[in-house]
Amino acid sequence: MSDQKVWEVTMAMGRPRQFDTGRVLEAALRVFWTKGYEGATMAELSAATNLKAGSIYAAFGSKAGLFRQVVNHYSDTVFGYGTAALEAGTARDVVRRWVLGAADATTGPDTPPGCLLVQGALAAGDTAAEARGELAARRHTAVEMLTERFVRARESGDLPSTVDPRDAATYVITFSQGLAVQAASGAGRSDLRRLAELALRKLPWE
Numbered sequence: 236m237s238d239q240k241v242w243e244v245t246m247a248m249g250r251p252r253q254f255d256t257g258r259v260l261e262a263a264l265r266v267f268w269t270k271g272y273e274g275a276t277m278a279e280l281s282a283a284t285n286l287k288a289g290s291i292y293a294a295f296g297s298k299a300g301l302f303r304q305v306v307n308h309y310s311d312t313v314f315g316y317g318t319a320a321l322e323a324g325t326a327r328d329v330v331r332r333w334v335l336g337a338a339d340a341t342t343g344p345d346t347p348p349g350c351l352l353v354q355g356a357l358a359a360g361d362t363a364a365e366a367r368g369e370l371a372a373r374r375h376t377a378v379e380m381l382t383e384r385f386v387r388a389r390e391s392g393d394l395p396s397t398v399d400p401r402d403a404a405t406y407v408i409t410f411s412q413g414l415a416v417q418a419a420s421g422a423g424r425s426d427l428r429r430l431a432e433l434a435l436r437k438l439p440w441e
Contacts (some may be wrong), residue, residue, distance in 0.1 A: 258293075259284045260308040267305055268347045271354060272366040299365045306369055309351050310318060313340050317377060326388040330407055331435055333381070336425035337411035341418035349419030353412050378404050398440040 262283040265273045277288045277298060284291065295301040316336025322421050323329040341350050381404030388394035394403065414427050 254284075254286065255292075256294075257308070258377075259286065260305055262299055262387055264305045264351070265347065267302060268349075268351045268354070272302055299369075302366050303369055305372060306351070310373060313346065314352070316340055317380065321380060321384045326385060326394045326403075327435075327438065327441075329381075329384055329388075331437060333407055334411055334414065334431040334434065335428060337414050338418075338424060338431050341415045342422075342424035342427060348421070350412070350415035353415040354419060366412070374408065378408055380404075381407055395440050403440065408437060 238240070262285075263280055266279050267285045270276075270279065275298075277291070280291060280298070280301065281288050286294070291298075291301055295304060312440050316339070317333060320332035320336060320340070322330050337350075342348060352373055381403045385394055385398075385400035385403045389398065389400055390394060414430065417427060417430070
């Protein structure tokens with residue numbers, strides 16, 4: 236099928252979408268990050284993305300569908316420090332990159348303070364159940380990623396055999412979430428980095 240034919244089929248089904256998905260997700264991210272899932276209204280999302288509510292529903296299915304894509308975008312961009320940390324050569328360096336990355340990501344100069352994955356989990360209403368489930372799955376994935384990395388560290392002798400890799404992973408995630416809460420409460424980057432360096436002086440298993 237030629238490019239022209241594709242265009243004709245697209246037009247037959249309706250007007251094609253004429254927007255940059257990355258830009259839309261970035262705009263929606265700021266709204267969800269600032270307002271939370273429940274607090275973000277369709278009017279605010281529409282204004283931020285410059286899309287009518289009907290176009291948002293057509294493209295993403297629902298507010299929850301848009302949020303799911305926003306979380307994917309967040310994981311690939313802001314939370315990229317987590318994936319990068321796993322590539323460090325030692326367990327200590329993994330922890331160092333992870334917690335310092337969390338300190339920086341939660342205090343970005345061009346983003347709201349805190350962490351979308353942590354703040355979104357605090358939504359309490361029934362309408363946010365799907366969003367909470369999505370965020371819980373992402374946090375679980377982060378724990379699994381770290382656990383697998385620490386399993387390899389223990390097998391190589393880099394992590395003491397007496398340390399449970401999942402416990403070590405949960406410790407790092409819990410500390411990082413604490414940094415996010417501090418950031419959302421007004422702590423600056425230098426404050427959080429100082430706390431991270433304090434924790435790094437001696438890790439619990441050292």
